[in-house]
Amino acid sequence: MRPTRRTSRGSGMDHTRTHITRHETDVLVLGAGLAGLRAAWAALAENPGARVTVISAGSGPSGSSFANLHDRLGMQTCPTDEDAADLVAEALAVGRPGHVEPVLAQALATDARERFEDMKDLGLPFIARQNGSPELFSACFSPASRRAVVFEDLGRVFTAFKTRGEELGGHFLSGLTVRGLVVRDGRALGALAEDARGRASLFMAKAVIMALGGPAPLFAHNQAGPGNPGFSLGLLGRAGARLVNQGYLQYMWASLPDRAFWNLAAKARQGLVVRSPDGGLVPLPDDLAELAAERKTHCPFGHGLPDAELDRFLLRHLDAEGAVMVRAAAEDFTRVAPMAHAGNGGALIDEHGQTSVAGLYACGECASGMHGANRIGGAMVLATQVFGTRAGRHAAGTLKKNPESSDISFSELMNDSLAPRSQGGRGTEPDRDREHLHALAWSLQMNMAMQKSPTLEAARAELSRRREQTAGWRARLALETGMELLTHIASHN
Numbered sequence: 001m002r003p004t005r006r007t008s009r010g011s012g013m014d015h016t017r018t019h020i021t022r023h024e025t026d027v028l029v030l031g032a033g034l035a036g037l038r039a040a041w042a043a044l045a046e047n048p049g050a051r052v053t054v055i056s057a058g059s060g061p062s063g064s065s066f067a068n069l070h071d072r073l074g075m076q077t078c079p080t081d082e083d084a085a086d087l088v089a090e091a092l093a094v095g096r097p098g099h100v101e102p103v104l105a106q107a108l109a110t111d112a113r114e115r116f117e118d119m120k121d122l123g124l125p126f127i128a129r130q131n132g133s134p135e136l137f138s139a140c141f142s143p144a145s146r147r148a149v150v151f152e153d154l155g156r157v158f159t160a161f162k163t164r165g166e167e168l169g170g171h172f173l174s175g176l177t178v179r180g181l182v183v184r185d186g187r188a189l190g191a192l193a194e195d196a197r198g199r200a201s202l203f204m205a206k207a208v209i210m211a212l213g214g215p216a217p218l219f220a221h222n223q224a225g226p227g228n229p230g231f232s233l234g235l236l237g238r239a240g241a242r243l244v245n246q247g248y249l250q251y252m253w254a255s256l257p258d259r260a261f262w263n264l265a266a267k268a269r270q271g272l273v274v275r276s277p278d279g280g281l282v283p284l285p286d287d288l289a290e291l292a293a294e295r296k297t298h299c300p301f302g303h304g305l306p307d308a309e310l311d312r313f314l315l316r317h318l319d320a321e322g323a324v325m326v327r328a329a330a331e332d333f334t335r336v337a338p339m340a341h342a343g344n345g346g347a348l349i350d351e352h353g354q355t356s357v358a359g360l361y362a363c364g365e366c367a368s369g370m371h372g373a374n375r376i377g378g379a380m381v382l383a384t385q386v387f388g389t390r391a392g393r394h395a396a397g398t399l400k401k402n403p404e405s406s407d408i409s410f411s412e413l414m415n416d417s418l419a420p421r422s423q424g425g426r427g428t429e430p431d432r433d434r435e436h437l438h439a440l441a442w443s444l445q446m447n448m449a450m451q452k453s454p455t456l457e458a459a460r461a462e463l464s465r466r467r468e469q470t471a472g473w474r475a476r477l478a479l480e481t482g483m484e485l486l487t488h489i490a491s492h493n
């Protein structure tokens with residue numbers, strides 16, 4: 001079933017705009033990554049009569065789910081009950097010092113087998129053994145386990161998920177960037193989105209599922225897939241959703257300019273020498289070299305773990321472009337940088353995927369509480385499937401209990417969180433926004449990974465000043481997201 005649609009004149013939102021296209025739907029899914037597409041599928045399966053609309057900025061395979069540079073993803077599965085118990089225990093242990101809810105870690109483990117079966121039904125291309133069954137792999141922070149599967153050809157995976165949603169009657173719109181959630185009296189009622197030509201669409205819905213991915217694209221050096229502007233946490237923050245673990249991102253070392261994975265743990269075992277920006281050579285101290293064995297259990301920076309000192313050793317020698325020249329024994333110098341890879345923070349959800357705002361669900365990389373500061377490798381993809389499914393089902397299953405939203409006028413909904421501000425500094429708005437986004441990217445790059453940087457507070461103040469100066473909604477949302485990350489990491493280290 002298609003969403004109904006009508007236009008309204010003279011919104012007062014933007015002097016250059018005269019028409020806002022208004023859509024009505026039942027379940028509005030924001031984002032077409034693994035989380036959003038899984039949520040749409042679950043909503044349609046749960047309530048075949050429901051109108052389910054998915055909107056995304058990217059068109060075709062986008063985001064870290066379907067357009068990441070590896071073209072493959074690992075996912076935790078729990079073939080046995082013992083595996084499930086281990087996953088829960090490990091998720092809670094590595095989640096410290098972040099915020100992990102045992103009930104959410106348990107949900108991940110409990111649903112893992114069923115979600116994996118769904119993906120097999122979909123015909124995903126898993127790496128298989130000779131007998132055809134999916135190969136089981138170990139994972140970061142869980143080196144002894146054999147619970148993770150790997151699927152490849154992410155463009156094909158996107159098509160499989162989207163086709164399932166289309167077959168069930170879902171409606172998919174791309175090229176629309178969400179600029180605000182519509183919240184009235186503490187209840188989410190829809191979202192406002194804009195296309196590349198600045199045309200606005202208002203989507204009113206009985207339930208809204210946020211699946212807009214994480215903040216890694218905001219960093220100067222990152223490995224996230226394209227099509228995600230990176231400000232989901234800013235949107236959630238404005239809507240009043242409770243956020244947790246915002247500052248805990250995964251960082252992977254990679255060589256420049258190709259962003260190829262550079263294995264710090266393996267290199268450190270051979271002995272490292274750094275060439276500092278002033279040309280001096282600095283060998284890795286012996287006490288840090290001893291940490292290489294612990295660092296071997298995971299590729300990302302380990303928040304709160306002793307072996308993070310190894311990463312900090314490199315971070316202390318970053319040049320102005322956020323990179324460091326480093327040489328492992330018998331190799332040439334390589335230029336490497338910490339890449340923002342994926343965030344572990346987002347809206348704290350309950351076991352149904354509900355945020356603290358009524359009618360607003362979150363799943364995937366913009367939701368949190370099932371992971372903390374660190375997460376088990378493959379647990380994010382599992383989270384997209386488990387909480388995408390739970391959110392979709394719950395949202396579609398409770399529709400009849402929600403009030404009709406059709407009586408709400410657009411002008412009534414225009415509040416400060418949706419309307420742009422007219423003030424600004426010199427230059428044209430796009431120029432200024434580009435400058436602000438550039439400054440944000442480098443501020444996050446140079447301050448976040450180090451965690452204990454004395455410049456965190458100054459960086460936050462600078463972003464706040466820039467936020468006040470910009471009228472552009474994209475830059476403002478990005479700056480607000482950056483402030484969320486810096487504020488969190490400053491207050492937790």
Ligand SMILES: Cc1cc2nc3c(=O)[nH]c(=O)nc-3n(C[C@H](O)[C@H](O)[C@H](O)COP(=O)(O)OP(=O)(O)OC[C@H]3O[C@@H](n4cnc5c(N)ncnc54)[C@H](O)[C@@H]3O)c2cc1C
Nearest residue numbers: 031032033035057058063064065074178213364365380381
């Ligand atoms: C290189 C790389 C390798 C990874 N490997 C693994 C792995 O092996 N295992 C694992 O568990 N995790 C891995 N991750 C992390 C994992 O891939 C992601 O966290 C996960 O896929 C995120 O899924 P998502 O659906 O939440 O978001 P995404 O896949 O990022 O999708 C976000 C969607 O929202 C849309 N969007 C965003 N903002 C807006 C907006 N304002 N308006 C409209 N649309 C918007 C985008 O266009 C996109 O459709 C990896 C990440 C990277 C970068």
